[in-house]
Amino acid sequence: MSDNPKFAVIGGGSWATAIAKMLCSNVNQIAWYMRNEYAIEHLKLQKHNPNYLSSVEFDIKKLLLTNDINEAVAHADYIIFAIPSAFLSAELEKLTVSLKDKVIFSAIKGIVPETSLIVGEHFHNEYDIDYDNIGVITGPCHAEEVALERLSYLTIACGDEQHAKTMAKNLNSHYIKTKISDDIIGTEYAAMLKNIYAIAAGIAHGLGYGDNFQALLMSNSIREMKKFIRKVHKMKRNINDSAYLGDLLVTGYSVFSRNRMFGNMIGKGYTVKSAMMEMSMVAEGYYAAKSAHKLNESYKAKTPIIDAVYDILYDGKEAKKVFKKLTEKLN
Secondary structure: OOOOOOEEEEOOOHHHHHHHHHHHOOOOOEEEEOOOHHHHHHHHHHOOOOOOOOOOOOOHHHEEEEOOHHHHHHHOOEEEEOOOHHHHHHHHOOOOOOOOOOEEEEOOOOEEOOOOEEHHHHHHHHHOOOHHHEEEEEOOOOHHHHHOOOOEEEEEEEOOHHHHHHHHHHHOOOOEEEEEEOOHHHHHHHHHHHHHHHHHHHHHHHHOOOHHHHHHHHHHHHHHHHHHHHHHOOOOOOOOOHHHHHHHHHHHHOOOOHHHHHHHHHHOOOOHHHHHHHOOOOOHHHHHHHHHHHHHHHHOOOOHHHHHHHHHHOOOOOHHHHHHHHHOOOO
């Protein structure tokens, strides 16, 4: 692979926009695929994404904008997927260009519904991509703070250390600090699970629980996450590292967290459907709750918080009653 690899970003949302901004600090040109033709034309004329992080202004000469996913993939050596997991399969079905010689990085914090796999496992199992060519970009990092150039930290995980270093180098800047990891599976599961716990935090807030309970909830969440990930992929990892605990905390507490916002509406009495209609962005934790619950039927980790969120979102149980029972299980 070239010493100056080419990059493509797949997705038109806030996180895709943030990643495009980060890359443009270091790369002469990136391919950027988004489905929305209006957004592409607006970017070309006004230099910003009209729908997400509209304060970010781009140097258009650095962008190869396209609504053809094959054009973006063909351009790049490193491809970053930053679209909701629920839409990934539909986008991949459009591909006629091979992924075999590409390095795939997931910036998706969710489970692929069609296969109940995290994104890395999905590419490995369904597209025969070697794990050495699969990576994960995880936080703690909110797109909105990237737009404001507030100091943020990323963990880049990949089976091939050189691929991780290349991605880390090209995302790094004066406000983005990066580090690498070899825990591809664990970091991606953590990125998926923290969205469920953020929904739990939002539900608790919506129900009127205070900071004391939320602190307890987050403490129990990191321990529950550790148990779940250990069942899925046992290896030496420090669950208190920023990729696990840090990402959980920012997603559970931040005003920018769409999963917390979604949970807050559920706690206040919104139905799942009405809460989704209110939001302009996808709350990945909704889909993750179902997938994690299904996966745990075989893993059998003790997950009372995931179970509580699942019961509320999918079994239609009353949030107030579910959380009253949950308070008796936490310590």
